[in-house]
Every structure is written in C-alpha cells, then in structure tokens.
Amino acid sequence: MSWQQRARALADDLTALGALDLAWREAFEQVPRHVFVPRFYQPDGTLIEGADPDARDEWLDAVYRDDSLTTQRLVEPGSGRIVPTSSSTRPSLMALMLRMLDVRDGHSVLEIGTGTGYNAALLAYRLGDHRVTSIDIDPDLVEAARIAAHRIGLAPYLVAGEGDKGVPERAPFDRVLATCAVPTIPTQWVAQLADRGIIVADLRAATSSSLVTLHRTAEGIATGRFHPTPGYFMWLRPRADDPRRDEQESNFIYDHTASRHSTTWLDPALLAEPGLGLMVAASVPDLIQSVTFADPLTYGLRARDGSWAKVDKDSNDVVQSGQRSVWNEIEAAALHWERLGRPEPSRFGLTVSTDNGQQVWFDDPDGHQVRVQESETNWGCDVRSHVVSDDVEEVG
Ligand SMILES: C[S@@+](CC[C@H](N)C(=O)[O-])C[C@H]1O[C@@H](n2cnc3c(N)ncnc32)[C@H](O)[C@@H]1O
Incomplete structure (x- = not known):
C-alpha cells in the first residue's frame, strides 16, 4: 500500500471517529507524516528505522495509525531514567486540538513544541507558510523539522527558543497552540494574542491533564472552559539537554x-x-x-x-x-x-490575566472560584x- 493510501485510510478512520473536520481533511491526506517521523521508539525502547528495508512495513503501518510515536528520549540526571522528550502526537488528538483552535483561512498561528514539525506542516499546508510560526526548545529538532518541511515544499517559520516566552517578533497571533504541557498558562501567550484570539493548551498537574480553550476577552485577559479529553503532553522544559521540567525536582x-x-x-x-x-x-x-x-x-x-x-x-x-x-x-x-x-471538566474554566495570574472557576467565570492560585x-x-x-x- 502506498503512503497516500495509508494517509487516506487514516483520514477515513479519523473522520468516522468524528475527530477530523472537513476543513483539515485535505491536509491530513496530503502531508506525509512519514517524512517527519523517519524513525521512532517503540514502548520497549526498540528504535524502528524507516530506512531499514526489513522494518519499512512496520514503520509505515505505525506512522499511519492513530498513535503517538516517541521520537526522542533523554537520560534524566540523577535517576538515570530514560524519559521521552519529543514525539509525533496522536493524529486524532491533533485533529481535536485543531478543531478546538477553530482555525480559519487567513489566521496566523503560533505553535509551542515543534517536535517533528508534522503539525506545523499541516498548519502551513492549510494556511500558508508565512502564517505559521513554531518554536521548540531543542535546536536539533527544529533543524530536522525544517529539513523535512522543505522536502515537501513547505517552509513555516521555525525557531529554537523558550516556548513560554512565545515569539514576540512574529506577534500578534490569531491562534496559539501548545503541544507541550504547562502547569500555568505563560502570560506571554496571552500578551501575544490578537483581538479575538484563541489559545489551546494542556494544563497539567500531579492528578490531571486538562485541555483548555481560552478566548481573549480583553487586553491581557483570556478565559474559557476545560475539555473532557485529557492531553497528557510532555512537559514544557527549560533546557534542551534535560528532560526534567524542574531542575529542582531531584533535590x-x-x-x-x-x-x-x-x-x-x-x-x-x-x-x-x-x-x-x-x-x-x-x-x-x-x-x-x-x-x-x-x-x-x-x-x-x-x-x-x-x-x-x-x-x-x-x-x-x-x-x-x-x-x-x-x-x-x-x-x-x-x-x-x-x-x-461529580462535575466533568467542562463545568470548570480558567481565566488567565497578564496582571493577576490564573484562576480556576466553576460553571460561571464571574462566579465561584475553586481556588485563587496565589503562586506559580x-x-x-x-x-x-x-x-x-x-x-x-x-x-x-
Ligand atoms: C509532543 S512534542 C510536540 C509534537 C509536535 N507538535 C509534532 O507535531 O511533532 C513536545 C515538544 O515540546 C518541546 N518542548 C519542550 N519544552 C519546550 C519549551 N520550553 N519550549 C518549546 N518547546 C518545548 C519538546 O522538545 C518536544 O519536541
């Protein structure tokens, strides 16, 4: 089976699941995921190389299945544990987040967490290269993503840097999509949001992973509800060579x-x-x-x-x-x-302000706050x- 047939079959599956919007279908069919995922790690740590003729079918099958694929792992200082640090996100989750983002033709989008570059390529295919900016903490990942995108004739603006700072030189953005998890929404994302802009991110904590859609309601303020589906994204981390999201953690x-x-x-x-x-x-x-x-x-x-x-x-x-x-x-x-x-996550919401940090609320943004979070x-x-x-x- 050719990659085009596989991509079409995956798009059919995602459509049948109700995950893929018509507006994104062509991008999912035409942007080859395998170009962005030349190799990946199986859960047991085995590396599957697409260039290996014996592994080629297994590799292509996996790339065009609705699975997340780990593409980078690093050793955690102290514990010596091997921790996944980059991946190509599960396509149905990507499709869901693109739907939550409510992207329209003509929008400019900032993605935090370039990873393989596949999601940035989907965005660039639909919106045009110049409307897509994507940032990753790891310069090697950014370079690999740039090369892969060029191979298929795409050139979104890819940059290495600290994603929590956004990309001020390209702001404002109509949409901000975070594909790594954060404990609090960085205020720079709100500050760099255009009028009527939307942020979609995964807010994680010890007991939860909650996708949230935030609408800019005023200068420096964004608010919105949580989604029932968890994201379980990798953490936004401060350094490319360290898998920990908090260097203090070992202490x-x-x-x-x-x-x-x-x-x-x-x-x-x-x-x-x-x-x-x-x-x-x-x-x-x-x-x-x-x-x-x-x-x-x-x-x-x-x-x-x-x-x-x-x-x-x-x-x-x-x-x-x-x-x-x-x-x-x-x-x-x-x-x-x-x-x-026993309320579902969608009964809870979040308001982020560049002045006042973030508050979680229940049912009504102006009503009962579950807790005013005093610290980062x-x-x-x-x-x-x-x-x-x-x-x-x-x-x-
Ligand atoms: C799940 S992957 C992103 C998947 C990607 N969107 C794709 O389509 O392949 C998460 C990415 O977030 C990146 N990341 C982690 N901390 C970051 C930070 N502080 N700033 C920017 N990117 C970061 C990781 O290096 C990793 O590549």
Whole structure:
C-alpha cells in the first residue's frame, strides 16, 4: 500500500471517529507524516528505522495509525531514567486540538513544541507558510523539522527558543497552540494574542491533564472552559539537554517525620476521573507527583514541602507523613466534588490575566472560584505522574 493510501485510510478512520473536520481533511491526506517521523521508539525502547528495508512495513503501518510515536528520549540526571522528550502526537488528538483552535483561512498561528514539525506542516499546508510560526526548545529538532518541511515544499517559520516566552517578533497571533504541557498558562501567550484570539493548551498537574480553550476577552485577559479529553503532553522544559521540567525536582526530599496511619473512604482509583483530578489540581496546592506502585498496588502522592501520602488500593490503608496531611486534603477536595454532583471538566474554566495570574472557576467565570492560585507553583509540577513502578521505597 502506498503512503497516500495509508494517509487516506487514516483520514477515513479519523473522520468516522468524528475527530477530523472537513476543513483539515485535505491536509491530513496530503502531508506525509512519514517524512517527519523517519524513525521512532517503540514502548520497549526498540528504535524502528524507516530506512531499514526489513522494518519499512512496520514503520509505515505505525506512522499511519492513530498513535503517538516517541521520537526522542533523554537520560534524566540523577535517576538515570530514560524519559521521552519529543514525539509525533496522536493524529486524532491533533485533529481535536485543531478543531478546538477553530482555525480559519487567513489566521496566523503560533505553535509551542515543534517536535517533528508534522503539525506545523499541516498548519502551513492549510494556511500558508508565512502564517505559521513554531518554536521548540531543542535546536536539533527544529533543524530536522525544517529539513523535512522543505522536502515537501513547505517552509513555516521555525525557531529554537523558550516556548513560554512565545515569539514576540512574529506577534500578534490569531491562534496559539501548545503541544507541550504547562502547569500555568505563560502570560506571554496571552500578551501575544490578537483581538479575538484563541489559545489551546494542556494544563497539567500531579492528578490531571486538562485541555483548555481560552478566548481573549480583553487586553491581557483570556478565559474559557476545560475539555473532557485529557492531553497528557510532555512537559514544557527549560533546557534542551534535560528532560526534567524542574531542575529542582531531584533535590526534593521526603519528610519522614510524624508518620500517621488511617483508613480512607476514598478509592484512589477515583482520582483517574478527569473531573476529580481537575478539582484536586485546582484546590490542593503544591502537589508535585502522583505515582502508582505495582506491588502491592499502592497510590502515592508527594507535595513540594516533602509531605507525602501512600494508599493501599486493596485495603484502603493510608500512611501520611510530613507537615501536611496530603491525603486528608485530597479527601476534602473529593467531598466537595461529590457534593457538586461529580462535575466533568467542562463545568470548570480558567481565566488567565497578564496582571493577576490564573484562576480556576466553576460553571460561571464571574462566579465561584475553586481556588485563587496565589503562586506559580500551586498548580503542581509532577514530572512522573501515573508512573507504574515496583519501587515502593520511592514514596515511602
Ligand atoms: C509532543 S512534542 C510536540 C509534537 C509536535 N507538535 C509534532 O507535531 O511533532 C513536545 C515538544 O515540546 C518541546 N518542548 C519542550 N519544552 C519546550 C519549551 N520550553 N519550549 C518549546 N518547546 C518545548 C519538546 O522538545 C518536544 O519536541
């Protein structure tokens, strides 16, 4: 099967799923994803090279499936863990975010996280090269993306730099699309937004990953609701050669003073509910990590000050330690969420202001705020949320 047939079949699948808008269909059929993904890592770390004749069919099949493909991995200083740092996003998620972005012909778009360059190429195919700007922290990725785009006759404006600063020399933008996750929306994205502009981003925390659409409502202010679908994007990180989103992370300690034992009525599995995850992210400050351990099946949480909690998923036994009773705070957020009738993420919204930071609200932007977030760190900064590990000692 040729790549064109594969691309058409994928576009058919995405259309049948209801993921792909007609306006984007031609771009998905005509822009060859395989040019931007010459190789990728399988989940077990095996590298699949398109140039290897023996691997060619496996490579092409994967590239034209609705899957995210890891294209770069780095070693984490300290732990030595290998962490994915770039990928080609799952096509249905890209299509969803392009729909949320409500791109119209003539719009200028800023993408944060060039990665392979495939998404920038889709945008350039539809809108024209000069309307598309994309930035990545890693100059090597930007160069590879530029070469791939040129191979198919496209030349969006690609630049290496810190994505949270935006690209002021190309502003204002009608649309800003972030394909790496952030704990708070950088105010530069709002500042660089044109009149009636829209931002789509993945706001992540220890217990949640929430796509959000923000509309510019006034100079320096953007507001909008969360989407039910999580993004689980890689973190926006400060350095190209370091996979961590926070260099301080390795220095965080566990506070083992004053361990307390109890049992809980709250099933930790409920935290996988996007609505509860979002409620916790918005109302329990400074959680930095959530981990699921395999044996025994245990859920762990850690706060910035070193306080931690561990819950046995079978017995519901809880151990907490440190200054804060982290699990009690989670229970209080869960109780609040239950009383509100277990709301979905779309009942919550976010307002970002270049002067006042960000606030999460419930139902009505002018109404009840779940919590006014006083600091940059309040939304948490887990690097390894939802990691499954056998190493129970890590949290205890
Ligand atoms: C999921 S990938 C993006 C996928 C990409 N849009 C595509 O179509 O292939 C996330 C990207 O964000 C980039 N990134 C991480 N931190 C960044 C930062 N501070 N500024 C800009 N890009 C960053 C990573 O290097 C990585 O390439």
